[in-house]
Amino acid sequence: MRSIxxxxxxxxxxxxxxxxxxxxxxAWRSRLPESLPNSGGVGDRPVVATIGVDTLAxxxxxxxxxxxxxGLLVFASTRRHSGAGRHWLRLGAQVAVNAFAAAAATAxxxxxxxxxxxxxxxxxxxSWSYLVAVTVLPMVAAVLFGLLAYLLAGTAPPASAGGGPAVPAPAAVAGPGAPERAAEAGPVLAAGADERLVWWEIRPLRLMLWTxxxxxxxxxxxxAVLVPLVGVTGWAGAAPTVTALAMLPxxxxxxxxxxxxxxxxxxxxRRRVPISAIAAAEPDHLALEDWLLRSIVRGANAPDVPLLPGPALALRLTDGSRRLVTCRDVPTAVAMVNTLRARRA
Known part of the structure; x- marks a missing residue:
């Protein structure tokens, strides 16, 4: 299935x-002129220079x-690698190829x-509005086909036992400098009432990074291609790079x-759920298709956003609603929230 x-x-x-x-x-070639404007020809500006249709294509x-x-060369060279490293190299090549092809074809x-x-x-x-569309729509096509390429790649294969250094999971902390607790926790943490519990987790969003x-x-x-051919207006082709910078946060x-x-x-x-509003915490899992449906239908106004597919911390609130929170170590997070909630009860 993965090879397919x-x-x-x-x-x-x-x-x-x-x-x-x-x-x-x-199919369009017979309906096109021999050349297109490469300087001027926008709005009421006269055409100053032209470029051949066949040359541009x-x-x-x-x-x-x-x-x-x-991209195919990168894909072939990864045969010497194994596991997650090969997956992410192939994924990056696949996303880049499809994003660029979609942008070039649309433009x-x-x-x-x-x-x-x-x-x-x-x-x-x-028209000036059409010029803006020629700038923006290739960028949109690049994002959509890059996302499709990402989804087609699937998830990275699980690391084999002993195949690399273990990555410590996030853990609850009892006060500054306190030792990490074990990830395998029960419904509540064995913490004293005077201990301060804090959990934090930061993870890179690989989908966003590859996009x-x-x-x-x-x-x-x-x-680099359009500026030498069409002049100053060719800098509009740099719009995807500007968009990439805006997406860095x-x-x-x-x-x-x-x-x-x-x-x-x-x-x-950002989303914030007060501990006092939580009735209980429990583990859950959000499938990729459900995550896409939530994102498309509900958008950034959804109370669960920001949320990623995969293991999730489910919060049952006192008003009867339910919120999902992305979390790496769900069992420990569940125990910690329940402990904090019990303290406030």
Whole structure:
């Protein structure tokens, strides 16, 4: 099953993107002029210089093929690796290939669509709003196909026993500098009433990191290709890189549990559940498809956001509602919340 996912994500999906763009370009070729504006031609500005339709198609599609070839090389070179390392290398290549191919295909087809049935380059007129769309929509396509490539990769394989150094799990802390407690805890922690319990957890969001990397690479490559060809307006191709910089604050997930509240945050998205409002805590698991449905339907206004798929700490509130909180060591977190809640009862 995993090999099928890699075949679809690294082979069939880029083939569909690049091959579909080639097919549409060939079907439109008879309706396109010999050249397109590469300086001017936006709003009421006259066309100053032009670029050949075949040249533009060759550059953008050639760049997509080159990125794909690099991705296949990375994929093949990871055969010497094993486990999670190989998974993340292949995932990064797969996301980058599909994001760049989607951006290049969208930009090319939108430029061609604006020139359909125009006799010459001078007759091709772009509105400023269409120019903005040509800048933004390739970025959106890159994000969507990058996300699809990420989902096709699936989860990393579990680490084999003895295959690497053990990573210590987050633990409850009794006061500053106190030793970590064992992860295997019961329904409550064996802590004295005068002990201060604090839990914190910070983890990188790999999906966001790979998306940012794909966007940054897409913007740099598009600007490097378009600026020499179309002049100053080619810097619009750097928009994905600017977007990647704006997404940097969303690259980590933070969870804090103390005597006052359970707090979760991803960048500016923050949620707080007071301990006094919690009736009980229990373990749960949020499937990937359920997480996607929550995110699409409810968005950032959902009380569970920010939330990631996988093991979750379920909080049953005194008003009858239920909240989910992403957590690595759910059993210990459950015991800690129940202990803190019992103290306030």
């Amino acid at each position: 996912r890699w075949t679809v994500g690294t082979g069939l999906l880029p083939t569909a993107l690049i091959g579909g763009t080639v097919a549409v370009t060939l 060759g550059v953008l599609l050639g760049a997509a093929l080159a990125v794909w070839a690099v 090319l087809l939108m430029l061609f669509a604006a020139a359909l049935d125009a006799p010459t380059a001078a007759d091709v007129r772009l 940012i990397g794909a966007l940054a690479l897409t913007g740099v490559l598009m600007a 969303f690259t980590s997930y933070r969870l804090t549990i103390d005597g006052e509240a359970v707090r979760v945050a991803v960048g500016p998205l």
